[in-house]
Amino acid sequence: MxxxxxxxxxxxxxxxxxxxxxxxxxxxxxxxxxxxxxxxxxxxxxxxxxxxxxxxxxxxxxxxxxxxxxxxxxxAAPSLGTASQTLFETTNWLVSLGVFGLGDIVETRRLLGATCVRLAAERATEEDLARIEAALQDVNHSEVSDEEFCRLDVAFHHAVAEACHNAELNFIMVIVNDSLIPATNMISFKFRERDKVIAFHHEIHRAIAAHDPVAACAAFDGLISYQSNVYDNALHARDRKAGK
CATH class of the missing domain: 1.10.10.10 (Winged helix-like DNA-binding domain superfamily/Winged helix DNA-binding domain)
Structure with a gap:
């Protein structure tokens, strides 16, 4: 000691x-x-x-x-929820400080998320598919608040992560989704088209339900590419407003 x-x-x-x-x-x-x-x-x-x-x-x-x-x-017995919350707070803080740039965030989500959807397509059970479908609630996405839409977005990705049946990867994805999606949402929500995001979600769900990992990864990659373009547009607009 x-x-x-x-x-x-x-x-x-x-x-x-x-x-x-x-x-x-x-x-x-x-x-x-x-x-x-x-x-x-x-x-x-x-x-x-x-x-x-x-x-x-x-x-x-x-x-x-x-x-x-x-x-x-x-x-005390360890709690995944507690550990996740602690890491989420730290990650969110680092994002807000700019330690994690948008390029890093996009790359991280693309790499980890692709692994997640591939495994989900290979391993998803009927219960998993029902959980993913439940996350795709039939609501009028044009009327919900930005905070609620972000929550629904996170819930969908959590359901996909559970379907990969890898406890450690699921834990990592909880942190990635809970911290990085809301952080980038604050930057991009004015430029994002909700219908396009939901369309990608449904495409991912269909591929997982068909147990087609190639299609699932392609759909997820399309979603991340779309969101990356949205981030770029948001940053360019911010720079123009600042006179840069």
């Missing part, structure tokens, strides 16, 4: 040290953490400082508290 640097936040350092133990498996799921008193002695700090460190870990969903004679603080 590295020594505590008292010029830094003590609770944060203790939380970081315990988090490292959890991540490296030295503290397993449902393991009880040492008592506040034991941790205070170990890190040579006060118990209120340890308590603050526990709050930091709890906020990250890494530990949970249990009351009673057999209570204490335990390592």
């Amino acid at each position: 590295p020594p505590i640097d008292r010029s830094q936040g003590l609770a944060r350092q203790i939380a970081d040290s315990l988090q490292e133990e959890i991540m490296q498996g030295r503290l397993g799921v449902e393991d009880r953490l040492p008592s506040e008193q034991d941790l205070a002695e170990r890190f040579e700090v006060s118990q209120p400082t340890v308590r603050e460190a526990m709050k930091i870990l709890a906020a990250k969903k890494l530990v949970r508290s249990k009351r009673g004679p057999k209570g204490g603080v335990f390592v």
Whole structure:
């Protein structure tokens, strides 16, 4: 254990040290953490400082508290939803800062999404197809808000990702779809034609339902190429308005 640097936040350092133990498996799921008193002695700090460190870990969903004679603080079971939300927030922040450019975003979605639709076309079950079809709700897309249309867009791509039956790829696509689609939507929504996006969605769905990976990849590539052109038009319009 590295020594505590008292010029830094003590609770944060203790939380970081315990988090490292959890991540490296030295503290397993449902393991009880040492008592506040034991941790205070170990890190040579006060118990209120340890308590603050526990709050930091709890906020990250890494530990949970249990009351009673057999209570204490335990390592929490990992949650894909929690991990996804954390990574989504980080990714969205990087997009907003311009660390991830539109070229990077288009390339990432094209490469990962193509793998996803190919696997979906090969592996989709009847339940998967029903879920994808449900995401293609028969609504008047011209009347829903931009936020709702974006939500429907994301829901469709999530349903396709589930149909690939690869848990890790599905997890990655949750982050890609939840962060990159809304971020680019903020740039392109004024230039995007909703009917064209929905037409591509239906084309992808038909190819997956026909278990035709070549057609599914071609339809998805068409969607990404269309969206890339929309991004370019949006950026050119922004540059013209700025006098560049």
